[in-house]
Amino acid sequence: MAEAGQGERLLGGHYRLLRQLSRGSFGDTYLAEDTHRFQELCVLKEFNPQVPGKLALDKAQTLFEREASILYQINHPQVPRFRELLRDEGRLFLVQDYVEGPTYRELLDRRRAVGERFSEAEGVQFLIQTLPLLQYLHSIGIVHRDISPDNLIQRNADGRPVLIDFGGVKQLVVNVRHQLGVPQPYQAADGTITRLGTVGYVPEEQLESGQVSPATDLYALGMTALVLLTGKDPDALYDDRRDRWVWPQQVELSATLSQVLARLVAHDPGDRYPSAGQALAALNLAHPDPLAAAWSQPMPIRMQPVVPPPRPEPPPPPTVAVAPAASYGPPMAYDPTATVAPPPRAVPVQKTSSGCWPALAGLLVMLGVAGGLWWWLDPLSQFPGDNSDVVSPDGSDVSNPNLSEAERDRKQALRDRAVALSVDWAYVSQLTDQLFYEQNPDRQGTQLTDQPADEPLRAEWDAIAADNLDLIEANLSTEARSRLGRYNPTDSDRWQRQVNALYVSSKALYDLTDARFNQLFPGRASEGFVETPVDQIWFALAQDQVNAMESGESLTEIAFAEGTFSQQQQGNLNPGHGQIYILNLTAEQLLRLNLQAPPESTRLSLYLPVPTDDLPHLLADAEQNTWAGELPQSGYYEIVVVSQATSVVPYSLTVAVDNVINDIINRPDPPAKSN
Known part of the structure; x- marks a missing residue:
């Protein structure tokens, strides 16, 4: 196949490779242009699992497609949008937007060449524009794992930092190789070891044990800021012989910024800020960055199928007003020392799909049920955006004049009950979508309208939603159900540490959880990361099982x-x-x-x-x-x-x-x- 510049063939029928950007242990990265989008530039990261045989390769690609779906929920202006997973003649590419601009490493090198470094004002601006981005990612359960000057781009369009090269992508490759039984999943064909994080920027707990958490991202961001402010590499900022930081003697900073940086790079994760929002508040800014503040709030998880069909672009999210130095997003959804390693077990198979991030025989449905189950999987997924008036499951349909008063009252009662149970209605909607389309496979690829012809189907959808609320109320504690829709693989690792402290293995935890889950959803097996709304219930059950062990029940x-x-x-x-x-x-x-x-x-x-x-x-x-x-x-x-x-x-x-x-x-x- 012709590579960059030769133009003999287009990848996927419309991507023209221009040049290679980098080489990686599990695949190379290319700059390409999309001939179907006015030669728009994009980045193609090739997934090369390095497994022997076509069957193993096909299995690896299927697993990667399934697990990489987590990337599609990221919806932030400072993260390149993940467009699709592209298969082309046995090769698999992750396609994302191209960000034009220098990396912060390149910016620093230019300063160093003339004996300069970033000023305190620039360092503060860098932090106030990056911390809300981390707060957003952590609020949806994603830890970057590899923050460094090389993985931050100063976007030419507006000068804002953009975070690239998520370390979780490398972890997905390692997970896939592990699931396929590769003896050395971290080792590439040339013998090199894939390192999940940049030495000097990742804290000790990540280097030694692979544990990652919001606290590890905060450490890496603090180290990045210190490197920019001092102009020196990480190893020059710490005195190993005396076991202490020396950067305070190398740069003159205000007391507030010094205190914030010292806490960001604290050795003990417990001594760092509990969240990026609290670090931002600690800067005591008189004029917080308005866009950054808006994006510091958690966003509804919106997932696309792995290869989404053509669809209209979704409307931009509304701006959220945030008061200065107030609460920047909710408390962390998981323990500050939670890890993001491959969970020891996988979550339920034989389940189907719908939106929601994080259990599935609907995995094929999740991957698009032959490519086209939902145009855009979000809390409005019950109804389409065609010529009919939409009736959105988020509650705005209760005043739709096309619905009878009885139906509007019924729908409002469902939402009121979800609130009373502390369950996110967006999650209930996604779970109901999954089960509705499982029970109505002929409706796959279509959505309900507010027209009279769809009234029986809307009634069926509402009945399934009511059954889901019954199941949630009867089987989950308030704590467990309040997090439905937000469980993620980091929870598995946190629970493992909790039960290990009780001299219990995660195998035993999963035995109890599987038994409860199989009793509620007979016939659904377990495989892979948390993927569909049904799998979220598995995780909620696991949370309750951990609590039951700790209480001695x-x-x-x-x-x-x-x-x-x-x-x-x-x-x-x-x-x-x-x-x-x-x-x-x-x-x-x-x-x-x-x-x-x-x-x-x-x-x-x-x-x-x-x-x-x-x-x-x-x-x-x-x-x-x-x-x-x-x-x-x-x-x-x-x-x-x-x-x-x-x-x-x-x-x-x-x-x-x-x-x-x-x-x-x-x-x-x-x-x-x-x-």
Whole structure:
């Protein structure tokens, strides 16, 4: 195939490659022009997973298409718009807008060449124009991972910083290779290791463990600002021998800016600002940047199919007025130290689609159901924008004169109930869309109008919405349902740390969550990142399971009194519920389990303290009700019992050991339970 400049063939029938911009370990980046959009410039990032064989490549591309859908929810003027995922003769490209302007690295190099650096006024302007962007990204659960002068462009059009090269794209490639079983998912064909972050700009916790969070982005932004203000690289700003920062002696700054920068680059994540909005407020600006303030507020998540069909451009989002030094967006939706690593498990398959960011046999529907389920997946997705008057599920349809008073009252009652349950109506609408189109596959590719012919379908849509609210109210706590529509892969990692501290693995957490989810949505399996509205319920159930473990409701530690060698646990399991038992044992002890319960109604698992490739578990979701053997490791073992019945199941679990060693004081390190 002809590459840049030869013009012999257009990628996807309309992209002409002009030149190569960069080379990457998992694919190259090109500048191209879109011949269907008046030769508009765009950037094509090639996805090259480097896996052997066509079948593996096709699978890799399918997985990448699915997981890259997270990028389409970003809707901010300081982030290049992601246009589509383009397949062309076995190659896969991520297409996004081209931003014309120098990187901040290039700007700094020009200053250095003449012995200059960024002034304090420029540094403050840089921060007040970038912090609201981070607040927006973090409010929808996205962490950039790789902020540095090389990944920020000063846009020629308005001089504003634009954030490019999201580190999450590299992580997606690594995730895909991991799911395909590639032995070294971070290693490219030439032996180079893909680094998720730029050394010197990422904090220690990200370099050492891969943990990322809003706090890691704030650190990287602070380091970027310091490099611009001092004109020196990160390694010159810290004295390793004395273990302290030396930048305060290298640049004269106001007390306010110095304090903000010191907190941004604090070593301990807990010492940094809880959010970008709070860092912005700490600058105590007399004249906050109006556009930046508007975009510091969380935006409704609007997702496109991975390859969206032609559609009219959506209207620009409304400007939101924000008072100076007020609250800049809601509290973080996740723990400040949450990580964004590949979740140990995937979320439900056999689910369909609709909007919403983050569980699916609708994955194909999510990817467009053959390319065209919804033109623009947003909270208004029940109704089209054609010649009919639209009736928007966000509440504005309650005054639509084309609807009967009874229908308007019915729709308003649904919205009022969502508010009472602390559930975002936009999410309820997206969930209802997904289930409505699953039940009406002949309607895929069309939307409902406010005309009389669609009244029965609108009534069906409203009935599904009511059922969804019933399900949410009956099965989720207020805390869990208040975050529906905003769960994301970082939650998996936060929960893993929480349950590990209880000597429980994420496998056990997922066993309990899967049991609850399968009871509510029979037949939906689990695979991939959180993708459809139904998957959000899986995450909400997981949140409640973590809380139940921490409260002791679903977690019990078994300890043997002196002179005893067995213990019996009894109880009743409601449909889809489960219990976890942990016990601290040593290698070579003999363990015997006996579960008295109908085998067709329960599943039994026995997890190791440290699972290995050769021995990932002793039992996993097994129908058998007994196990006996010599233990291969020392540490906390987990026994998980879950119900698959449709009615209450009484059970009795007998646990017996030989050579009992009670050592509650010298417990193993919780991080050992990492899976």
